[in-house]
Amino acid sequence: MKTERSEKLFKEAVKMIPGGVNSPVRAFGSVGMTPRFIASAEGAYMTDADGNRYLDYVGSWGPMILGHANEMVLEKVAEACKKGLSFGAATEAEVDMARLICDMVPSIEMVRMVNSGTEAVMSAVRAARGYTGRNKIIKFEGCYHGHSDAMLVKAGSGVMTAGVPDSSGVPAGATEDTLLAVYNDLAGVEKLFDSWGKEIAAVIVEPVGANMGVVPPKEGFLKGLRKLCTENGSLLIFDEVITGFRLAKAGAQEYFDVQSDLTTYGKIIGGGMPVGAYGGRKEVMEVVSPVGKVYQAGTLSGNPVAMAAGLAQLQYLNGHPEVYAHLNALGEMLYGGMEKMCKDLQLPYQVNHVGSLGSLFFTDQPVVDYTSAKTSDTKKFAEYFRYMLENGVYIAASQFEAMFISDAHTDEEIQHTLNIMHNYFEK
């Protein structure tokens, strides 16, 4: 595989961009490589600057759920572009977007658009604090909720891959109200409520852990959190930046039948454009400015081009429930196939998966939380990653990221992927 152009670009990039990348998860350092620079993408495939073609299981970390360069989405974006890129004023597309989100997600009566998942979480937490008049937040080890100060404690994939538990540059004061709990450990959360009860504004959780590799919630975990929040007058925030519009129309809350008070979105909601959103019950969302006293703003929030992309994708998902059946079937085929492969070849590894999200962990221990995820052999992962990439299968360059399947993937491509994995593990 020729990689001259990517390597040349990377040499240039590192001189001017920290680590040569604009988001750390794009670096290939942890797998001992330099990143491939992507030139274009279509359907389930990406092509790099040297012309190598990859079957893609990153999907821009989730947004490209209909596949890359979806014709219908591109058309809507082109149409919007011709009308002007930004007005800094209210537009009809924002009303359409809000209506669609409220239609698709029963727990949401009001929604505010922002520009990233980070912003969505930061704003939802502020709204929860404003609404409850409390300061403490419970977050789980290994869950990622964007890079705002208060959320950067044991924050999952990016920082895990870098080998540091927490970010430097975050003052202790910024995280002193962030209480840490263990994913899937309801008793631990109960203890925190016993100690802090009426000071806890919210519990924030990824309803499927997807930033320490994929870690599904145990039976009763999410329902238990719901109950504890209700009993203590705290809000339950589902961070559905990954699971939203992926596991089902209404995301994980539909898939697991548990309602959150506030929900945060990013990734899929923008159809590939930088978009985030947070929403929930009307009485909670009405604490947000200019109705209420919680200030939150954004010059480019609800941007017309971004809305066009997000709307086109969400409208398609809303009108085509068969997409979810397809995604889940492909997930079953890929991850089920991986489970079978591990069994047949007597590999002691773990395959965790929910719907179209899945991870192969290089450990013989069941992965149920941050501590067990970290028992994975990242050297073995790196070797596996290199083989997959060299054979044209692009997965995230970290043990602690999910694989993302899109609607553009086919049975043949999943089988091809399984064959390559099989070839690797057989040798």
Ligand SMILES: *Cc1c(COP(=O)(O)O)cnc(C)c1O
């Ligand atoms: C990606 C992610 C975020 C942050 O979103 P950005 O758009 O990268 O700021 C927040 N929460 C979860 C669960 C995520 O996966």
